[in-house]
Amino acid sequence: MPGAYRLQDILNRRGLTSLLAIGAVAGGATAAFAYAGGWLAPSRLQPAPIVNALEGHDGRHEGFRRAHAKGLCVVGHFDGTGQGLTLSKASLFRQATTPVIGRFSLAGGVPDAGDGRVTFHSLALKFQLPAGEQWRMAMNHVPVFPVATPQAFLDFQVATTPDPATGKPDPAKVQAYMARHPETKAFADYMAKAPLPSSFANASYNSVNAFRFTNGQGQTRLARWIFTPEAPFQELDKATLAAQPRDFLFDEVAGRLAQGPLVWHMSIILPDVGDPTDDATKPWPEDRRRVEVGTLTIDRAVTEDDGPCRDVNFDPTILPAGVAPSDDPLLAARSSVYAVGYTRRTGEPAAPSALAHDTAFPATAGRQPATMEPAQ
Amino acid sequence: MSPHTFSGAARLLHWLMAVLIIGMLFIGVGMVSTVGNSHTWLVPLHKSVGATLLVLVLIRLAVRATHRPPPLPADMPAPQKAIAHLSHIVLYALMIALPLVGWSMLSAGGYPITVWGAAHLPPLMAPDRGLYATLRHLHTYLAYALFLTVIAHLSAALMHAFLFRDGVFQSMAAWRTRR
Ligand code: HEM
Numbered sequence: 075m076p077g078a079y080r081l082q083d084i085l086n087r088r089g090l091t092s093l094l095a096i097g098a099v100a101g102g103a104t105a106a107f108a109y110a111g112g113w114l115a116p117s118r119l120q121p122a123p124i125v126n127a128l129e130g131h132d133g134r135h136e137g138f139r140r141a142h143a144k145g146l147c148v149v150g151h152f153d154g155t156g157q158g159l160t161l162s163k164a165s166l167f168r169q170a171t172t173p174v175i176g177r178f179s180l181a182g183g184v185p186d187a188g189d190g191r192v193t194f195h196s197l198a199l200k201f202q203l204p205a206g207e208q209w210r211m212a213m214n215h216v217p218v219f220p221v222a223t224p225q226a227f228l229d230f231q232v233a234t235t236p237d238p239a240t241g242k243p244d245p246a247k248v249q250a251y252m253a254r255h256p257e258t259k260a261f262a263d264y265m266a267k268a269p270l271p272s273s274f275a276n277a278s279y280n281s282v283n284a285f286r287f288t289n290g291q292g293q294t295r296l297a298r299w300i301f302t303p304e305a306p307f308q309e310l311d312k313a314t315l316a317a318q319p320r321d322f323l324f325d326e327v328a329g330r331l332a333q334g335p336l337v338w339h340m341s342i343i344l345p346d347v348g349d350p351t352d353d354a355t356k357p358w359p360e361d362r363r364r365v366e367v368g369t370l371t372i373d374r375a376v377t378e379d380d381g382p383c384r385d386v387n388f389d390p391t392i393l394p395a396g397v398a399p400s401d402d403p404l405l406a407a408r409s410s411v412y413a414v415g416y417t418r419r420t421g422e423p424a425a426p427s428a429l430a431h432d433t434a435f436p437a438t439a440g441r442q443p444a445t446m447e448p449a450q
Numbered sequence: 451m452s453p454h455t456f457s458g459a460a461r462l463l464h465w466l467m468a469v470l471i472i473g474m475l476f477i478g479v480g481m482v483s484t485v486g487n488s489h490t491w492l493v494p495l496h497k498s499v500g501a502t503l504l505v506l507v508l509i510r511l512a513v514r515a516t517h518r519p520p521p522l523p524a525d526m527p528a529p530q531k532a533i534a535h536l537s538h539i540v541l542y543a544l545m546i547a548l549p550l551v552g553w554s555m556l557s558a559g560g561y562p563i564t565v566w567g568a569a570h571l572p573p574l575m576a577p578d579r580g581l582y583a584t585l586r587h588l589h590t591y592l593a594y595a596l597f598l599t600v601i602a603h604l605s606a607a608l609m610h611a612f613l614f615r616d617g618v619f620q621s622m623a624a625w626r627t628r629r
């Protein structure tokens with residue numbers, strides 16, 4: 075079949091109509107691609123503006139997490155009781171020992187902020203399960219969250235961003251936000267009166283969001299979980315917070331770990347009919363059934379500079395078979411936003427953490443070869 | 451006499467992969483630009499289909515090595531033939547590079563590489579923050595390059611069908627193998 079390759083074969087009405095149609099197909103496909111990628115969809119809430127809002131709120135600190143910027147790595151293990159298998163086939167719940175690394179942190183995007191703040195005390199964990207599986211968690215000491223949706227998260231960040239002129243958030247903007255979000259107001263009131271744990275060691279850590287558990291029989295249920303400490307709870311005197319040394323909480327937990335391991339018990343909390351499973355601002359009543367599924371033992375702390383946690387994205391949707399995200403809109407948003415933050419910070423040079431030269435962390439000396447350590 | 455059409459295996463792989471690759475490009479840009487619940491299932495789907503495409507492209511290269519593709523029309527101008535060949539090399543290179551970069555970047559980020567919910571691919575390298583960021587950006591740029599190459603390829607195919615009318619479009623679009 076001879077082809078029509080010469081210009082005069084193409085430059086006629088039929089040819090030009092075809093060319094136009096082909097151009098329309100190519101252009102249409104490109105427009106559809108741009109729409110899918112959000113470039114032509116300005117109303118779609120994207121992860122980048124949320125990361126930008128965090129940076130606008132607390133400053134852009136290169137190399138650090140855009141939230142929970144100040145932290146400390148920990149290393150330990152988890153021993154399952156076997157009880158959890160009734161709820162989920164997750165291999166973590168078997169009667170076996172699983173290695174875990176983690177990170178204590180305080181909320182906020184300032185990496186060298188003082189520890190004396192009424193804010194979340196947090197624990198993130200990464201369980202290394204058999205056959206390449208992982209379970210990652212990022213948990214707070216408070217069982218509820220100030221916002222229920224990613225849009226509210228963004229609006230809250232923007233409303234509470236300090237005004238450059240005064241260094242403080244604009245009270246009118248905060249009030250306008252709170253008026254539209256009674257759940258955030260309720261959270262703020264709760265935080266103001268709830269006791270703050272005196273240590274990372276005696277705090278409970280909550281999943282906050284609900285997750286979907288599936289057992290070996292294929293039965294599925296939604297649940298939250300909590301890690302409760304063996305160390306007895308003590309309250310931090312909120313009146314003296316400002317007078318505390320900058321790193322007192324991190325130093326304190328390092329001191330405890332120098333004495334011996336710290337232990338938490340993990341329990342799955344089962345909701346009653348009607349307990350909200352897609353709204354992290356709503357607490358569940360205290361009396362809900364709990365199934366103790368295992369024991370977390372933290373053996374030692376290592377600064378982020380030398381530890382295994384700095385370059386980890388504790389994305390709470392990285393889950394083993396037997397656990398899946400619930401419909402809570404915060405979960406998908408966290409995964410999407412953490413990924414953007416992770417790509418930004420890993421693309422920047424790592425800066426020394428606030429604890430890099432802290433004498434509470436003998437492990438920092440471990441940067442030198444073992445043979446050079448002074449004999450004791 | 452050499453055939454006028456690609457082998458049945460080549461045509462099947464071509465159209466299957468065309469659908470999957472275009473799907474992957476749309477899923478990719480869609481999932482990273484939303485905080486909605488679709489993110490939760492699109493990301494695992496993206497990794498699973500991406501890993502499947504890596505297997506498919508290897509099979510496709512084997513099919514290409516064993517079944518010679520039909521020659522381009524003898525009267526097609528030489529520069530046009532050169533462009534056609536070059537664009538096919540670029541398409542193959544990107545089809546291989548994208549899944550490999552995806553797998554590598556997850557390795558460098560220390561992520562588990564879960565495909566189809568069950569299998570966990572071994573990491574291709576040790577975790578390395580700087581490398582993660584570089585590969586993550588490379589994944590985006592290569593994907594944009596693949597999209598543009600696919601659009602060019604599609605436009606050229608339609609030009610063969612409606613302007614040149616030289617049987618090149620039919621050689622891949624035919625239902626039956628013709629000699
Ligand atoms: C849509 C809502 C949320 C947004 C946008 C958000 C944002 C972020 C960001 C950007 C990071 C830093 C991630 C990184 O660079 O690796 C982070 C860390 C963290 N978030 Fe959230 N977060 C949200 C909800 C929550 C909730 C509900 C919890 C409660 C469990 C939580 C607990 C944590 C913890 C503990 C960390 C520190 C993890 C670590 O040590 O790496 N976040 N968050």
Ligand code: HEM
Nearest residue numbers: 413474475478479482497500501503548549552553590593
């Ligand atoms: C033909 C194969 C593939 C194509 C066409 C493709 C395409 C894309 C595109 C267009 C994006 C969005 C990039 C952006 O807008 O920044 C993306 C993101 C991504 N791809 Fe792929 N991809 C492929 C294979 C893979 C494979 C095999 C994996 C992993 C096993 C993978 C993992 C990812 C991940 C994890 C992201 C999102 C990362 C984040 O949230 O930051 N991709 N891909």
